[in-house]
Amino acid sequence: MVREPASPSRPSNTAGFGREVAEDLAFHGFQARFLEDRVRALAHAGEIDPRHASFAIDVRSTVIARAMYRAADGSGDLCYPGGHAPGPSLAFGATPLEFLRHLACKATSAGGAREGGSSWADTRRGLIGWAGPCGFMTQVLAGAALAFRRRRQNRAALAFEGSRALDAGGWHEGMNLAGALRAPLIVVLDAGTAGGADRVPSIGAVAEGYGFAFAELGQDPFEALVDRVTAARRRAVDGAGPTLLRLGPRSDSGPWALHESFLASVADQWGLAGPELDAIERAARAGVDHAVARLGKEPSPEPRDALAPVRTDHEPSPPWTRRESPSPGPVEPQTGSGHVH
Amino acid sequence: MSTDAPAHVSRTRAGEPVTLLEAIGEALWEEMERDERVFLMGEDIGAYGGAFKVTRGFLDHFGPERVIDTPISEGGFTGAAAGAAHMGLRPVVEMQFMDFISPAYDILTNYIATSLYRGAGPMPLVVRGPVGGGNRGGPFHSQNVEMAFFHTPGLKIVYPSNPHDAKGLLKAAIRDDNPVIFEEHKGLYRAPHCRQVLAREDYVVPLGRARTALEGDDLTVATYGLMVHRSLDAAAELAKDGIRVEVIDLRTLLPLDDEAIAASVQKTGKLLIVHEDTRTGGIAGEIAIRMNERAFEWLDGPILRVTAIDSPVPFSGELEDYFLPSVEDIGTAARYLVNY
Structure with a gap:
């Protein structure tokens, strides 16, 4: 991508963050775009599960998660990526290759291929993933947040929930608990997905009823997203209580309009020149290209090995099960052990 | 916020016999003294001391961050306990009656039991509470819940019959890295014929051994x-x-x-x-x-x-x-x- 040279005029940064953060957000936006393209292509080509043909990344979730990640110097906060798994996972430090290993159920994935999809857990990195019923993870992250407070840690937890959570009793239990115990928690409710959002028009009232602060996030620019999340995080770790952020529908101008708009502003705001942006873009593309090239060489799981660490039963003694029987024919009587016919 | 141990969790130290209920209390108290990661969650376990008074006096000694009175929300606080366990704490969740574990069935079987399988790491969590009939409690305060969970790989289920085992098994359960469901029969809680003098020394009864x-x-x-x-x-x-x-x-x-x-x-x-x-x-x-x-x-x-x-x-x-x-x-x- 060729860009116009940066304006020679002096940058006029009005955002709450500096050039390094701007470069970082530009990089993560590019990485998300390239990864989305490549995953869809792999799915269409039949190289991974075709259900990933509609794989999508909402760049806002990337920015929100990255703001949390950076706020704790990249070592402290905790994130449940939910349905936004690709963006927040990468924002919390997962590499594109790690992401693809998990998506494609490779033996080298974090869960040893026992879990697939786009969400996984790596608590050392601050990721707790899952793909089960919606709403539960607000409970789980509330408990994790209480652990932070108990240890006097300057940490907060971030949960991305889909709007279906509004229908789930488990989500409301988690909200009630987090509000009652003032857990340092931020819940991002994606009200743009199908489901309960229309049926619950006053989500802010729901949040406030549970003792949460509330804010709407629509098509806000990256700077505003970072500001909102930073404020919510500060409120959480200061003991002032949890926050619910409602993420509105995605832009009608295309999924990457916010990223494009951000890129268009970086020269004026932070003095980032075209060649510098090109270098950022190339770096993001190279990481994704490497991951895709490597994915085909990653081993598939061997079921016995993959399940051995978690299996809790005993291998049955032959010849009592069909699987272990040496042949389908009559079993020869054994003598001596008195244990087996 | 520290007080001496109340009498009902000090009998073994005094060389006195204990009931099964007191043995449970002693196990909890001693594990909380031994390991600051251990904490309790449940309904009315703090100020009220629990429906059966197992945790009477705990709030005064250990404080509200380690003895957490929760909303009446078994699923919600069991899920929160899972989050705390992810972060390296060792929660012990009390069900006021184990009949009410059913709202937490979802999070226990779908999330907590699968933690190790999914690569989410150990899940050192105990869910304990009273079970069993004979107390004229009717269908909602008398059930035995073991078989609702027996079919779920990833869980452990413990069911002691006497104070010695209850104390040693509960300590083992708290120290275990897997989620454990711990059933306590109400008919044994204060049964005079069950009282035992226990060893003063710290001990565990290994899980999985009859x-x-x-x-x-x-x-x-x-x-x-x-x-x-x-x-x-x-x-x-x-x-x-x-x-x-x-x-x-x-x-x-x-x-x-x-x-x-x-x-x-x-x-x-x-x-x-x-x-x-x-x-x-x-x-x-x-x-x-x-x-x-x-x-x-x-x-x-x-x-x-x-x-x-x-x-x-x-x-x-x-x-x-x-x-x-x-x-x-x-x-x-x-x-x-x-x-x-």
């Missing part, structure tokens, strides 16, 4: 919880007729100690399984098939079971007595097997 509560060679009775005592009473009656019953107290139901049951069956040749839980889908079925796999050659009769009938737990005293397995029921089945 014990021989009574040695014999005519018949094996495999059982757990309150039914250990009913079986021992039946064995005493049978002994008057020269029938020597071996009673195996399972103590841990998941993982089940197959070896101990099989070893006893190899000695006696007869197996009777006794549980207070209802019949269909009870643990007797699983034990029977395992002994079919492991000890068929030694069996000299059918494997029988004495259980509660397949019904909700009745409220009326007459109905509940009919519903629950009795000493006479066990004796009748045992005589049939011995004479088979």
Whole structure:
């Protein structure tokens, strides 16, 4: 991508963050775009599960998660990526290759291929993933947040929930608990997905009823997203209580309009020149290209090995099960052990 | 915020006998003193001290961050306990009555039990609470819940029958890196005949190991919880007729100690399984098939079971007595097997 040279005029940064953060957000936006393209292509080509043909990344979730990640110097906060798994996972430090290993159920994935999809857990990195019923993870992250407070840690937890959570009793239990115990928690409710959002028009009232602060996030620019999340995080770790952020529908101008708009502003705001942006873009593309090239060489799981660490039963003694029987024919009587016919 | 240990968790230190309820309290207190990662969550466990007063005095000593009164929301606070366990704490969740664990079934089976499988790491979490009938509590305060969870890989299930085991097993459960469901029979909580003087020294009873509560060679009775005592009473009656019953107290139901049951069956040749839980889908079925796999050659009769009938737990005293397995029921089945 060729860009116009940066304006020679002096940058006029009005955002709450500096050039390094701007470069970082530009990089993560590019990485998300390239990864989305490549995953869809792999799915269409039949190289991974075709259900990933509609794989999508909402760049806002990337920015929100990255703001949390950076706020704790990249070592402290905790994130449940939910349905936004690709963006927040990468924002919390997962590499594109790690992401693809998990998506494609490779033996080298974090869960040893026992879990697939786009969400996984790596608590050392601050990721707790899952793909089960919606709403539960607000409970789980509330408990994790209480652990932070108990240890006097300057940490907060971030949960991305889909709007279906509004229908789930488990989500409301988690909200009630987090509000009652003032857990340092931020819940991002994606009200743009199908489901309960229309049926619950006053989500802010729901949040406030549970003792949460509330804010709407629509098509806000990256700077505003970072500001909102930073404020919510500060409120959480200061003991002032949890926050619910409602993420509105995605832009009608295309999924990457916010990223494009951000890129268009970086020269004026932070003095980032075209060649510098090109270098950022190339770096993001190279990481994704490497991951895709490597994915085909990653081993598939061997079921016995993959399940051995978690299996809790005993291998049955032959010849009592069909699987272990040496042949389908009559079993020869054994003598001596008195244990087996 | 620190006070001396209240009397009900200090009896062993004073050399006094303890009830099963007090043994549970001592285990919790000592584990919280030993390991600051251990904390408690549950309904009314703080200021009120718990429905059965197991945690009376804990809030004053350990403070509100380690003794957390929760909303009436079993699913919600069990989920929160999972999050704390992810972060390296060791939560002990109290169900006011284990009948109310059912709202937490989803998070326990779908999320907590699968943590290690999914690569989300260990899940050191205990869910404990009172179970069992005989207290005229009716269908919502009397159930045994073990088999609702027995089918879920990733969980452990413990069900002690006496104070010594309750204390040692609960300590082992708290120190275990897997989620443990810990059932405490209300009928044993304050039972005078169950009081025991326990060792002053710290000890654990390893999970997954049964014990021989009574040695014999005519018949094996495999059982757990309150039914250990009913079986021992039946064995005493049978002994008057020269029938020597071996009673195996399972103590841990998941993982089940197959070896101990099989070893006893190899000695006696007869197996009777006794549980207070209802019949269909009870643990007797699983034990029977395992002994079919492991000890068929030694069996000299059918494997029988004495259980509660397949019904909700009745409220009326007459109905509940009919519903629950009795000493006479066990004796009748045992005589049939011995004479088979």
